[in-house]
Structure formats: structure tokens, C-alpha cells
Amino acid sequence: MKKLVVAVVVIWSLVLVAGAGVAITAIVQAGDDDEEPTRAETSGAPSSPSDSGAPEKAPAGLEDFYSQEIAWESCGANECGTLEVPVSYQEPEGATIELALERTLATGDRIGSLVVNPGGPGAPGTSVPESSEFYFAPDVLERYDVVGFDPRGTGDSAPIDCLSDSELDDYVAEDPGPDNKSEERRYAKIQLDYWQGCADNTGEILGHVSTIEAARDMDVLRAVLGEQQLAYFGWSYGTRLGSTYADLFPEKVGRFVLDGATDPGLSSYESTLSQAEGFEVALRSYVQDCVDKGDCFLGDSVDEGLTTITDLLDSIEQEPLPTDQERDLEIGNAVYGVITPLYNQEYWTILDEALQMALDGDGSTLLRLSDAYGSRENGEYTANSLESISVINCLDNPEAVPPEEVPSHYDEFQKASPTFGRIFAWFLIACDGIPVERTEPDIEIDAPGAAPIVVIGTTRDPATPYHEAVAMAKALESGVLLSRDGDGHTGYNQGNACIDDAVHAYLIDGTVPQDGLEC
Secondary structure (H helix, E strand, O other), rough: OOOOHHHHHHHHHHHOOOHHHHHHHHHHHOOOOOOOHHHHHHHHOOOOOOOOOOOOOOOOHHHHOOOOOOOOOEEEEEEEEEEEEOOOOOOOOOOEEEEEEEEEOOOOOOOOEEEOOOEEEEEOOHHHHHHHHHHHOHHHHHHHHEEEEEEOOOOOOOOOOOOOOHHHHHHHHOOOOOOOOHHHHHHHHHHHHHHHHHHHOHHHHHHHOOHHHHHHHHHHHHHHHHOOOEEEEEOHHHHHHHHHHHHOOHHHEEEEEEEEEOOHHHHHHHHHHHHHHHHHHHHHHHHHHHHHHHHOOOOOOOOHHHHHHHHHHHHHOOOEEOOOOOOOOOOHHHHHHHHHHOOOHHHHHHHHHHHHHHHOOHHHHHHHHHHOOOOOOOOOOOOOHHHHHHHHHHHHHOOOOOHHHHEEEEEEHHHOOOOHHHHHHHHHHOOOOOOOOOOOOOOOOOOOOOEEEEEEEEEEEOOHHHHHHHHHHHOOOOOOEEEEEEOOOOOOOOOOHHHHHHHHHHHHOOOOOOOOOEE
């Protein structure tokens, strides 16, 4: 979830995994067989990413982009560079931008490059090499150069700019679930002001940050890295980016892992409703764990615990809590503070502390969790994910519900999520007022002819509910589904050896997992 209006879109489709995870970790440290072959297996395992082949012919008009060389330079323990791409692939002779790149080199016998995307949309991909040991096991880091890029409009790649840092603070703090006509009008105006800020502060790139364009950038990157096929690992939104690439360039698909997958067939309305239900399931799981341990500070049952949390949020809406910072904990921050630790079961103890402090009148830890989600450090936002997410999502799918119609959807959303339903219902206006139109046509994700693509779903994933991974695997002609029974967002490197072993065998040896493997 993200910020108020950004919150509007943030929770809407956000799947920012490790970026928030690294920040939350900082808070912690500061505070204390003979199976029948499947359809995927019969299509053949992907070759090694660096397998040589005939010289590649670049798409017409893009020859200079495909033949460029990256001037890698040392940046700490890694290497950094830039990749030039056209602003519009419809007009490749026009303006260009540079995408920020960072890679960590393989520590052993190198297989090739593994391109990554941590989610969002809006999370800078360079954050993965910067914290590669957080994302990958040593076995993978030994064999691959891990290559991250900030997708167009994000990070240091012609970043979208809509609001100042102080405006973002207000944006996030705002009440994301208006209760009366006056608050509803205010919320709708904030959304329109956000879009006006995007138009005023961002140039031509504003209309060219769609997922399709980012996927085309990935193919330029693949070619410039010297790879005949693309090896790729995407989390959350990164699964949408990866599946889009696979559909556009199926013959270039190498070893692909899509973790915490989204359903490519959902409308923005359906996706918002699905995520509302996912976070409700995750919150109930968190409270159930507290109750099962005994003497739960939230109550003696799940229903009591949920009531305690909703009552707390209601009270914060009426009277913000003081913190050890210069800002009070407003209701918007409190919502993101509760949601953020649900992304990873290891952070539930932090949520315990945050809620206990808030119940005692101190909002400090909930505010830090909210800041972690928004990449806010030392009073500044270190990434523009809270701004770029709305633009990317709305270029991909500009569908919006007019503000005056939102209340008619309350019943459906509150049935899916008694705790967060009203808030998610208001995310439906996120694209209302977008000042640009996409230039790329819609595509139907099925990636015919692609090598096997591994799709991972987690049964109680809050941000990308499990049924969405099932749908992604089914949509992809060569999809292979791996299922992790567990909590938290995404499945790889979450302590499940069954999932990790299957992914390692696939990435390192090219061994395609059994379709339908349950772990």
C-alpha cells in the first residue's frame, strides 16, 4: 500500500517486496520419481542464458540501441552503468532516456546474467544487487551476475515526479477511508491534485512508463548483456513485467521465475478486491498466531483481536498519536504501518511491538513501518515508488470508478475485508484524472512457444493472493506452478527448502520443477 492517494494506488496493486523488507530489517536491528511429464516439461528446458547462437538481428529502427555497449564502472562492491532506450518505441528516432543499471558479479563459475525486478510497480531494480544476499542464496550468487535496472520512470531512470517530500508526507498521512461527504470530496481532490503534480513536474516520459515499454527495455538490456535468452527473476509486480516480456519475446525466454505472481486476466477492480481479501486473510493469520501463543495482548480470539485493531485505527483517525519524531502518527500512516509487516511473517514480532506501543499511546514504531514502506529515511524519500506506481498502473489499465460511485461498492469490499474493505474501495478512484494516455496496445498474456516459466504462489500471500499465481501459471502456455503453504508475500528464500531447492535446480541446472509441486 502506499500513500494516501498513492495510497489509493499503492495498496491497489503494490507488491514491493524486498525494498520494504530491507528497511524493516533495519528497524529490527535498530530496536533490537516417476511422474508423468507436464505440459511445461514436454516443451523442453531453457538453455543456459549465455548459450551462443547466430548473431542477433535487432528490430528495425532499434539497431543502435541493441548494439550499444555499457560502460560499467565500480560503485562500491558492485558495478554500475546506464542503458539508453527510446522514450517511445513507436518513435525510436525521437527522444531517449538512460536507465540506471547495477550488477553484482558471480562469485564462482558464471552461467550468465540474471535480470531482476523486485516489484512495485515503482521499486528500483538496482536495489536488488545492492542487497543481493537478502534476495538470493549463495548458490545463485555464485553462478549469476545479478543485474538490476530501475524501470523507466522509477529510481534514477527518468523518475516520475508528482509531489514534494513534504507533500508526500501529507499524502501518506491522509485518511484513506473517508467517512462523510466532506472527506470524500477532499479525498477525490487529493487524487486530482496528485495527477496535476505529475503533469506539472514530469516531462514526456509521463506517458511512456507502461509495463509493455519496460518489457521492451528488458529486451534491449538482454541483447546488450550479450545473452541469447533472458534469465529473469521477478517478484510481485515483477511477475507482471516478466510475463509481459515473455508474451512479447517468447523465443527469448530463458530461465524465468515469477514469484508472488499476479493474475494477468484481472481488471483493476478485480485486482483491488482480490488484494483487499488477501490482506484480510493475512491479518487474521497474524492475529490467530498471537491467540495461539496464549495471553495475546489483542484479545482471546481472532474476532476480539481484529476488533482491537480496528478500534485502535478508529481512535487514531479521531486523534493522531504522538511519536518520538517531529510528526504525529496520522491514520494513513497507521494503516500502512499495520499492513507493511504482513508482507513477511518474520516481521510479525515488529507488528506486535508497534501495536502494543500504539495501544499505550505511542505511535513511533507504526510510523517507522509506514516510512519503511514508502522508502522514507531521515526526512527524505529515497525512491519515488509512491509516485511512479500510480502512473505505471494507470497506463497499464486506466479503468477507474468515479468518486461518487465508490460507496455503492462498500458492501462487496467489506465482505471481502471487514478491516480494510472501505479503504480498498476508495483505491478504485486511483486513475481518475490521469492526464496522459498509453501508446502501447493491450496484449493477452499467454507467451506461446516460450520455454518453461516457473510461477510461485504462497497460500496466504497478502499482496498477491495464491489464486492469482494459479491463474498466472494457467495463462502462460508453459507455466509451471510451485505452491508454498505459508504466510507472507512471495515464496522463494522464505525458509521453505522445498521451494528453494526447486528454484536452485531450475536456475543453476535447468531442471524444470514438477508442475503443481506443493511445498
